[in-house]
Every structure is written in structure tokens, then in C-alpha cells.
Amino acid sequence: MGEGKVFTLAEVSEHNNSKDCWIVIGGKVYDVTKFLEDHPGGDEVLLSAIGKDATDDFEDVGHSSSARAMMDEYLVGDIDSSTIPTKRAYTPPKQPHYNQDKTSEFIIKLLQFLVPLAILGLAFGIRFYTKST
Structure with a gap:
């Protein structure tokens, strides 16, 4: 569907409600609006990932190969990785x-x-x- 189209994170984050829900997983942008009701983990899981890079959340759950295959039908394009903030390592607070x-x-x-x-x-x-x- 959206092969070749590249979105910024700002563009993805504009699709931020249950009627228009986009997320980023593994450098790809997905429109999961039609999948909200069918998601086995419930729609709130997807809604909490709206407009952000949900790759870590997706991988932590351990989705099946069939779930990964289903993703293709929701693909709308790629994410411009330079628009995704870099993750910083946790630094514990200074203590005496x-x-x-x-x-x-x-x-x-x-x-x-x-x-x-x-x-x-x-x-x-x-x-x-x-x-x-």
C-alpha cells in the first residue's frame, strides 16, 4: 500500500486517536485503526502506542510469526529514522x-x-x- 512513502514521527503522531491510529514498529509505519477491535491484547495496548516508536513494546510481547505476517496489510510506509529521538541509557541519580x-x-x-x-x-x-x- 504505502511502499516507498517515508513519514516523519511528527506526521505519524498526527494520527493519534481511535478513528485514525498509526504506530511505528521496526522502522515501518502502520495504520492499525481497523485492527483495534481485533487485537488480542485489546485496543488500549495499541492506543497507548499511538504516534510513537512501539518497536520495544512489540518485541517484548513476543509476537508470533503469523502476527508478524498480518502486519503487511496495515503497512503505510517507512519512518524517517532521523526524526525518532535517540534512546538514552539510564543514569541513576547521584547519591551521597x-x-x-x-x-x-x-x-x-x-x-x-x-x-x-x-x-x-x-x-x-x-x-x-x-x-x-
């Missing part, structure tokens, strides 16, 4: 550096204070208990 030595130092100082205090409290408790009996 965890210094094991400072934490260990703090715990040791805390124990140096609490252990003698506990021994002193135990000694007074034993003395008090033996005097009262």
Missing part, C-alpha cells in the same frame, strides 16, 4: 557516598559509651537486688 569507615567509627564510639553504662547499670541492679532480699 557511603563511607564504611566513618560508620564503623561511629558504631565503635557508641558501643564504647553504652557497654560500660550497661555494665554499671547491671552492677547496681545486682547490688540493689541482693540488698533487698
